Amino acid sequence: MRDFLELSISAAASGCIYGLIALAYLLMIRPTGIINFAVGEWAMVGAFGGFLLLGRIELPYPVGMAAVLGIMLLVGWATERIAVRPLVERGAPLLAPILALLGMLVVFRESISLGFGPDPHQVPEPFGFEHQKTYMIVATLIVFAGVWLFFERTTTGKAFEAVSLNRKAAALMGINLPQVTAFSFAGGAGIAGLAGLLVAPNISAHYLMGVPLAIQGFTALVIGGVGRVEGALLGGLLLAFAEQLTVRYAPLPAGYAQGVPLLLLMLFLLVRPTGLLRARA
Amino acid sequence: MRKVLAALLALAASSVFAQETIKIGVITDKVGPAKPYSEPTLEGIQFGAGEINAKGGVLGRKLELLIEDDQGRPDISATMARKLVDAGAVFILSITLTPATQQQQNVTLEAKTPQMTPMNSGDTLTTQLANPYFWQTGPLGSVQIATLLSHARAKQLKKVALISDNSDLGQLLAKFFRAGLEKSGIQVVTEEVVPRGVTSAEPQMQKIRAANPDAMFMAGVLTPENVLILRAYRQMGLKFPIHSSYNLSVPQYMSVAKGLLNGITFVDAYDPDKAEVRKFEADYAKANGGKTPYNIHGYGYDGIRMVAEAIRRAGSTDKEKIRAAMQQLEFSGVMGAKGMKYGFPDGKRTGFDPNGMVVRVYEGDKQGRVVHVGQK
Numbered sequence: 001m002r003d004f005l006e007l008s009i010s011a012a013a014s015g016c017i018y019g020l021i022a023l024a025y026l027l028m029i030r031p032t033g034i035i036n037f038a039v040g041e042w043a044m045v046g047a048f049g050g051f052l053l054l055g056r057i058e059l060p061y062p063v064g065m066a067a068v069l070g071i072m073l074l075v076g077w078a079t080e081r082i083a084v085r086p087l088v089e090r091g092a093p094l095l096a097p098i099l100a101l102l103g104m105l106v107v108f109r110e111s112i113s114l115g116f117g118p119d120p121h122q123v124p125e126p127f128g129f130e131h132q133k134t135y136m137i138v139a140t141l142i143v144f145a146g147v148w149l150f151f152e153r154t155t156t157g158k159a160f161e162a163v164s165l166n167r168k169a170a171a172l173m174g175i176n177l178p179q180v181t182a183f184s185f186a187g188g189a190g191i192a193g194l195a196g197l198l199v200a201p202n203i204s205a206h207y208l209m210g211v212p213l214a215i216q217g218f219t220a221l222v223i224g225g226v227g228r229v230e231g232a233l234l235g236g237l238l239l240a241f242a243e244q245l246t247v248r249y250a251p252l253p254a255g256y257a258q259g260v261p262l263l264l265l266m267l268f269l270l271v272r273p274t275g276l277l278r279a280r281a
Numbered sequence: 282m283r284k285v286l287a288a289l290l291a292l293a294a295s296s297v298f299a300q301e302t303i304k305i306g307v308i309t310d311k312v313g314p315a316k317p318y319s320e321p322t323l324e325g326i327q328f329g330a331g332e333i334n335a336k337g338g339v340l341g342r343k344l345e346l347l348i349e350d351d352q353g354r355p356d357i358s359a360t361m362a363r364k365l366v367d368a369g370a371v372f373i374l375s376i377t378l379t380p381a382t383q384q385q386q387n388v389t390l391e392a393k394t395p396q397m398t399p400m401n402s403g404d405t406l407t408t409q410l411a412n413p414y415f416w417q418t419g420p421l422g423s424v425q426i427a428t429l430l431s432h433a434r435a436k437q438l439k440k441v442a443l444i445s446d447n448s449d450l451g452q453l454l455a456k457f458f459r460a461g462l463e464k465s466g467i468q469v470v471t472e473e474v475v476p477r478g479v480t481s482a483e484p485q486m487q488k489i490r491a492a493n494p495d496a497m498f499m500a501g502v503l504t505p506e507n508v509l510i511l512r513a514y515r516q517m518g519l520k521f522p523i524h525s526s527y528n529l530s531v532p533q534y535m536s537v538a539k540g541l542l543n544g545i546t547f548v549d550a551y552d553p554d555k556a557e558v559r560k561f562e563a564d565y566a567k568a569n570g571g572k573t574p575y576n577i578h579g580y581g582y583d584g585i586r587m588v589a590e591a592i593r594r595a596g597s598t599d600k601e602k603i604r605a606a607m608q609q610l611e612f613s614g615v616m617g618a619k620g621m622k623y624g625f626p627d628g629k630r631t632g633f634d635p636n637g638m639v640v641r642v643y644e645g646d647k648q649g650r651v652v653h654v655g656q657k
Binding site for chain 2: 199245247
């Protein structure tokens with residue numbers, strides 16, 4: 001029983017990170033249809049922001065965190081300006097910005113590798129080593145609550161929803177499409193960066209951390225479905241519990257357990273391609 | 282008039298020759314996976330070459346390093362070796378990934394150019410190709426494991442857990458560890474793998490806790506995953522001792538795993554108490570604005586000094602004479618246990634003494650004293 005309780009907290013913390021990355025994907029997919037695999041690299045940039053501002057310069061945690069968030073919003077906005085908007089304005093097919101963003105993934109990773117070197121770096125935790133998982137869970141719940149409220153209670157949030165339902169009709173209603181796209185990328189980067197900052201004390205900040213996070217987040221998104229905000233969190237939690245309970249309890253040789261979440265992903269795609277939660281009509 | 286001109290030309294030519302450098306090629310990895318190891322090794326080589334040149338060089342000539350980057354890629358590393366041979370290098374130091382170093386040997390064997398790796402630990406570098414122009418002075422992987430196991434035997438362990446990551450090298454080391462442990466009559470009660478990119482190692486550590494081992498062996502080589510293992514170990518308040526592969530001797534752990542390291546033993550080729558090490562560290566720091574070197578710098582430093590010594594003993598830059606001198610060389614450097622000498626007796630081409638490795642312990646967050654020496 002002790003093992004199960006310990007593991008539940010550990011899996012919940014990991015699931016929150018996957019959920020945040022899935023949410024970052026979702027924020028961009030909903031209004032634009034663009035799958036941005038560079039979200040993992042955004043998480044990495046957030047982690048290195050934490051290393052620099054909290055570890056090196058030793059800013060107080062809330063100040064450092066706000067600064068990382070601010071930087072990430074800018075990074076997301078700039079990414080949209082550089083890699084997405086010029087292509088969309090020229091009428092390129094949807095695949096073009098997705099490929100351009102894959103290129104940005106390499107740019108982010110190599111820039112960090114050149115700037116910080118190949119070694120991993122420690123990122124400080126705000127409440128100490130024992131409370132990090134609780135902190136990760138609480139911070140994630142606050143973010144999800146905030147995003148849910150944004151979509152449900154604000155006019156801008158409704159505009160996002162409108163764009164995701166029908167871009168042309170939304171434009172005819174006077175909604176500024178480029179602005180919605182820019183906001184969605186800035187928001188996606190902010191949330192991905194936050195995920196990086198939260199997970200970095202556990203896994204260290206290093207230049208290769210992005211791709212695994214991008215894959216885990218994407219798997220969570222597929223499981224939860226792109227239709228609803230809470231689906232991202234549900235998908236993340238399910239994936240993390242599947243991963244960790246399999247390693248602990250499944251009678252499989254070491255190393256084989258890591259295949260189970262991928263099987264889960266395939267199963268979901270076959271049985272329920274829209275994910276667990278469907279968008280409201 | 283013609284005679285005067287000829288004499289002048291001869292004089293000019295001789296002064297040019299007097300100043301001509303001895304070219305030593307270095308093939309390093311500046312961007313690939315070996316970068317964390319290649320970079321400090323290169324700094325050690327550069328410091329060593331500078332020291333030799335400051336004392337007048339070798340055979341009255343300065344050493345000149347020709348540095349090439351093969352990105353740790355076997356597919357381009359042979360080209361780099363060819364480039365260095367064509368540029369007149371009389372010796373090549375390989376400080377890149379093991380497969381890349383292996384590939385360079387095709388060129389050095391054909392061009393009869395002496396080549397040495399002062400840092401690679403792959404056991405197969407001197408066995409796959411009968412290349413009399415190649416030597417290896419980094420400690421072999423099998424020696425690392427044998428040293429750690431000899432320490433384990435001294436502790437009279439009966440049942441242990443084994444944990445690694447899913448990298449190629451991590452899996453290979455785990456295989457060697459398991460075979461060595463079982464051969465010593467120590468039972469491996471559970472074996473766990475922490476895959477690259479996970480965010481928690483708690484499930485694996487719970488299984489190990491349930492198996493109740495006398496100790497845990499860490500064979501992984503991925504730093505972030507090793508840190509995750511150590512975090513779970515501390516968080517769960519586990520008490521069994523941890524014995525680690527050479528990977529934990531990388532100084533990066535002292536900053537990235539702060540507060541998690543006390544009491545962990547690891548295998549190393551560096552004894553900070555050795556007089557040669559103390560002198561090396563002091564001299565290096567003096568020449569580099571106070572920057573202290575660490576074990577990996579020592580590989581490069583020893584490597585370039587061995588090359589210089591071989592050329593000195595050969596008495597010329599004739600590659601065949603250098604090869605013969607290298608094979609006869611006996612040399613004590615900064616690496617290895619106290620009193621260890623590199624040597625290549627009976628035609629051997631691996632120069633690191635199998636009893637030259639040590640087991641050290643982390644004291645707080647610092648890499649501390651030696652607790653075990655060699656394989657006996």
